Amino acid sequence: MSKVLMKGNEAMAAAAIKAGCKFFFGYPITPQNEIPEYMSRNLPLAGGTFVQAESEIAAINMVYGAAGSGARVMTSSSSPGISLKQEGISYIAGAELPCLIINVMRAGPGLSGIQPAQADYFQAVKGGGHGDYHLPVFAPASIQEAVDLIPTAFEVADRYRTPVMLLADGMIGQMMEAVEFKDLPKKTSVEKKWATTGTRGKREPNIITSLDLDSHRLEKHILEIKKKMDLICEKECRWEEYNIEDADIVAVAYGTTSRILKSAVEKLKNEGINVGILRPITLFPFPYHVLENLPEKVKAVLTVEMSTGQMVEDVRLGVNGRLPVHFFGRTGGVIPTPQEIIDKVFEILGGGQ
Numbered sequence: 001m002s003k004v005l006m007k008g009n010e011a012m013a014a015a016a017i018k019a020g021c022k023f024f025f026g027y028p029i030t031p032q033n034e035i036p037e038y039m040s041r042n043l044p045l046a047g048g049t050f051v052q053a054e055s056e057i058a059a060i061n062m063v064y065g066a067a068g069s070g071a072r073v074m075t076s077s078s079s080p081g082i083s084l085k086q087e088g089i090s091y092i093a094g095a096e097l098p099c100l101i102i103n104v105m106r107a108g109p110g111l112s113g114i115q116p117a118q119a120d121y122f123q124a125v126k127g128g129g130h131g132d133y134h135l136p137v138f139a140p141a142s143i144q145e146a147v148d149l150i151p152t153a154f155e156v157a158d159r160y161r162t163p164v165m166l167l168a169d170g171m172i173g174q175m176m177e178a179v180e181f182k183d184l185p186k187k188t189s190v191e192k193k194w195a196t197t198g199t200r201g202k203r204e205p206n207i208i209t210s211l212d213l214d215s216h217r218l219e220k221h222i223l224e225i226k227k228k229m230d231l232i233c234e235k236e237c238r239w240e241e242y243n244i245e246d247a248d249i250v251a252v253a254y255g256t257t258s259r260i261l262k263s264a265v266e267k268l269k270n271e272g273i274n275v276g277i278l279r280p281i282t283l284f285p286f287p288y289h290v291l292e293n294l295p296e297k298v299k300a301v302l303t304v305e306m307s308t309g310q311m312v313e314d315v316r317l318g319v320n321g322r323l324p325v326h327f328f329g330r331t332g333g334v335i336p337t338p339q340e341i342i343d344k345v346f347e348i349l350g351g352g353q
Contacts, residue, residue, distance in 0.1 A: 070195030090129030094210025115333025247276030291318030
């Protein structure tokens with residue numbers, strides 16, 4: 001299996017096609033533009049359909065329609081564009097339809113800048129749109145991991161009939177790395193009996209909607225979605241641990257920030273300071289149980305993000321008051337450096353806040 005040097009956005013698009021994506025609907029926005037560009041050239045060659053919609057709102061509603069037919073479908077955007085899609089994402093979640101949504105995050109709030117950021121954590125993990133729902137959220141730390149997670153994301157979407165988000169930052173979208181593409185099954189293993197594929201006179205019509213004006217029936221439906229999310233939390237949580245057993249401090253980061261953190265931790269190790277790393281690969285479900293069961297040797301937890309502090313709230317929930325939780329973040333498109341993280345660790349060891 002040979003490796004090829006690719007930009008992150010193009011590699012993610014290629015992985016989606018290889019995973020059986022047949023429809024892509026989107027609208028341009030930096031820093032994810034190479035995804036629709038690649039799809040426009042290559043998806044039709046694979047027998048799929050690409051449409052540049054007139055807006056993000058139109059694109060997500062096209063996703064709704066294609067997902068209802070049982071096809072593998074995706075869209076991508078960047079932070080403000082994902083905000084515009086939120087109503088449609090909530091409709092898709094309510095209708096229990098599988099699809100993949102890629103958010104290549106940029107700085108916010110508002111239009112702000114096009115540099116990398118991680119300030120969409122709340123939006124992605126806590127629902128984003130209206131109503132009682134969650135999305136399974138995957139957070140790759142490299143282009144290779146993004147390529148590997150995209151088929152998994154499609155499978156999770158199909159298995160649980162839910163929209164799934166892959167949350168990347170602008171660095172993953174714009175940088176280039178060598179990647180390889182694994183051989184995959186051509187079709188999902190999930191039979192989609194619910195899809196609106198036409199009755200051919202052989203069955204009752206399937207009806208897909210998120211609307212129900214009967215309160216008791218609607219409550220039952222929402223609780224079934226909640227039950228499904230509970231099962232996802234039980235079965236689909238993914239994370240990576242590094243040096244936690246010997247750590248005095250455990251640092252938590254996701255995405256490319258975790259790679260910067262690892263560089264800092266390696267330098268600290270050379271100075272005799274043991275810092276472990278917990279890297280959530282799924283942000284929902286979040287690996288609370290790892291934080292609940294940290295070794296007794298651990299004296300503090302540090303969360304590192306490219307935001308003013310969002311994932312840190314879930315870290316505090318996991319720690320549940322047993323240990324002090326510290327935070328270090330850069331925002332607005334500013335990327336933290338290993339030295340800044342090292343300085344924060346020394347501040348914690350020195351008793352600073």
